[in-house]
Amino acid sequence: xxxxxxxxxxxxxxxxxxxxxxxxxxxxxxxxxxxxxxxxxxxxxxxxxxxxxxxxxxxxxxxxxxxxxxxxxxxxxxxxxxxxxxxxxxxxxxxxxxxxxxxxxxxxxxxxxxxxxxxxxxxxxxxxxxxxxxxxxxxxxxxxxxxxxxxxxxxxxxxxxxxxxxxxxxxxxxxxxxxxxxxxxxxxxxxxxxxxxxxxxxxxxxxxxxxxxxxxxxxxxxxxxxxxxxxxxxxxxxxxxxxxxxxxxxxxxxxxxxxxxxxxxxxxxxxxxxxxxxxxxxxxxxxxxxxxxxxxxx
Numbered sequence: 001x002x003x004x005x006x007x008x009x010x011x012x013x014x015x016x017x018x019x020x021x022x023x024x025x026x027x028x029x030x031x032x033x034x035x036x037x038x039x040x041x042x043x044x045x046x047x048x049x050x051x052x053x054x055x056x057x058x059x060x061x062x063x064x065x066x067x068x069x070x071x072x073x074x075x076x077x078x079x080x081x082x083x084x085x086x087x088x089x090x091x092x093x094x095x096x097x098x099x100x101x102x103x104x105x106x107x108x109x110x111x112x113x114x115x116x117x118x119x120x121x122x123x124x125x126x127x128x129x130x131x132x133x134x135x136x137x138x139x140x141x142x143x144x145x146x147x148x149x150x151x152x153x154x155x156x157x158x159x160x161x162x163x164x165x166x167x168x169x170x171x172x173x174x175x176x177x178x179x180x181x182x183x184x185x186x187x188x189x190x191x192x193x194x195x196x197x198x199x200x201x202x203x204x205x206x207x208x209x210x211x212x213x214x215x216x217x218x219x220x221x222x223x224x225x226x227x228x229x230x231x232x233x234x235x236x237x238x239x240x241x242x243x244x245x246x247x248x249x250x251x252x253x254x255x256x257x258x259x260x261x262x263x264x265x266x267x268x269x270x271x272x273x274x275x276x277x278x279x280x281x282x283x284x285x286x287x288x289x290x291x292x293x294x295x296x297x298x
Contacts, residue, residue, distance in 0.1 A: 018052075074148065220249050
C-alpha cells in the first residue's frame with residue numbers, strides 16, 4: 001500500500017517540487033535518471049540538487065540505485081505529492097480526509113473544496129504494469145511503458161470518459177485531473193456488494209443498472225468491467241464508477257464486453273437473490289442495449 005503523503009505537503013518547498021518534477025521529466029527517457037542530469041531537468045544548481053535529494057529520499061519520494069551510474073527514480077509517493085501539489089495550487093482541493101477505498105489499481109480519499117469530493121489515485125502498473133500494458137488499449141501503442149505512464153494514461157482516459165458521459169449517465173461528476181489523480185464528486189451510497197435489498201427492490205435495481213449500461217452505450221462506451229464492486233446504491237438510484245478500462249462502442253470486442261457486463265450483473269443477482277430475479281436472457285438484454293431499444297424488463 002502506498003503511504004498517504006498529504007500530511008507531508010506543508011513541509012515541502014518549491015525547490016523540492018522542482019527536483020521531483022525534474023526526475024519525472026527524466027523518467028520519460030529512462031527508468032533511472034542520472035544524477036548528473038538532474039540540474040538540467042530541475043533547473044537547480046548541483047548543490048541544491050544534493051540537498052533536495054536528501055530531503056526527498058528521507059521522505060520516501062524517490063529511490064536511489066547505483067548501476068553503471070548513480071540514478072534516481074520516483075516512488076508512487078513522489079508522484080502522489082506532485083499531483084496533490086498541482087491540485088492544491090489550482091484550488092481544486094483545500095483539505096484532505098480519510099480513505100474511502102484502497103484497491104489493487106487505485107486509492108480513493110475524501111477531500112474537500114466547496115463541498116466533499118473524492119480524490120482517486122490510479123495505481124495501474126504499480127506491481128504488474130506489464131500485464132496491464134497488454135490488456136489496456138491506452139498503452140497498446142507503446143512497446144515500453146512505465147508504471148508512471150500507465151497510471152497517468154489510466155487517469156486521463158477515465159477523466160475523458162466521465163466527461164463524455166456526465167450527466168446523461170449516472171457516473172461521478174468529474175472535477176479535475178492531474179497526472180494519475182482524478183478529483184470527482186463524492187458519491188453517497190453503499191457498494192452494491194454490501195447492499196441488502198428488499199425482495200421488492202431487486203428487479204428495479206437491475207433495471208436501473210441496465211438503463212445506465214444502455215445510457216453509456218448510447219454515449220459511446222462499454223464499461224467492460226461491470227461488477228457488484230463498482231456500483232453504488234442509494235435512495236436516488238445507482239451510480240457506476242471505475243471506467244478506465246472502458247472501450248468505445250466501435251471497438252472490435254465491444255459486443256463481447258457488453259454481453260459480459262450484462263452477464264456479470266445477471267449472475268450477481270441470481271447468486272444473491274435466486275428466488276426473486278426475473279427470467280433474463282443475457283443475449284437478448286445485450287442486444288436490446290446495443291440496438292437502443294432497452295426500456296424495461298417487462
